Amino acid sequence: MEHKFIQGATGHPVLILLHGTGGSMNDLIPAAEHLDSQASVLTIQGDVLENGMRRFFKRFPDASFDWDDLEVRGANLVSFIKNASHMYQFDLKDVVLVGYSNGANIAINLLLRDPRIFLRAILFHPMYPTDDIDRQDLTNVSIFASLGVKDPIVTVAQSEQVIKLFENQEAQVTPYWTTGHQLSYSEVEHARQWLKNS
Ligand code: MLT
Numbered sequence: 001m002e003h004k005f006i007q008g009a010t011g012h013p014v015l016i017l018l019h020g021t022g023g024s025m026n027d028l029i030p031a032a033e034h035l036d037s038q039a040s041v042l043t044i045q046g047d048v049l050e051n052g053m054r055r056f057f058k059r060f061p062d063a064s065f066d067w068d069d070l071e072v073r074g075a076n077l078v079s080f081i082k083n084a085s086h087m088y089q090f091d092l093k094d095v096v097l098v099g100y101s102n103g104a105n106i107a108i109n110l111l112l113r114d115p116r117i118f119l120r121a122i123l124f125h126p127m128y129p130t131d132d133i134d135r136q137d138l139t140n141v142s143i144f145a146s147l148g149v150k151d152p153i154v155t156v157a158q159s160e161q162v163i164k165l166f167e168n169q170e171a172q173v174t175p176y177w178t179t180g181h182q183l184s185y186s187e188v189e190h191a192r193q194w195l196k197n198s
Helices: 028-033 066-087 100-111 156-167 185-197
Strands: 001-005 012-018 040-044 048-051 052-055 095-101 120-124 142-148 174-180
Touching: 001 066, 012 100, 028 040, 028 095, 028 185, 040 066, 040 120, 040 174, 066 100, 095 100, 100 120, 100 156, 142 156, 142 185, 156 174, 174 185
Parallel strands: 012 040, 012 095, 095 120, 120 142, 142 174
Antiparallel strands: 001 040, 048 052
């Protein structure tokens, strides 16, 4: 997958950046610098094209998720990150998944796939509209999630569904409510404080 790796300082996290629909691997780099200017960064570009807009998995014309495609691409993304950890010599336990919108949604798939691989995630405006999930023990998983009370893409009920999805499996969830779907300074700042204490 198209990507960029920026080596950071020892003892700091490895931020894996997953952009939103229509974005690119450069989008979240300023947010990553704010989250931890000494972190290593692996930023990845989605390889699905929807009317020319890059994404991480397919969806149908009514905007519902193509869950089969998400399963395949989620598995591929895990393999890609594992290979990258060998190539760039970082430890998976230092990884924090950082996703915005479509990138946050595939990050959820990664977290649910095997809760021993990824332990921390910052999810900006996620949605995961399904109840068809095998319950697992996510006790060691910590999530920061920013959600919008007037988000035009993710309803409040869908945002609450994401919180419950993780809480019902014993993950530690720190929700932060904002207004719309756009990534705001205040949510990146709250994510920074969460990361510092996580
Ligand atoms: C998605 O397809 O992942 C969500 O609808 C968010 C989006 O990309 O707009």
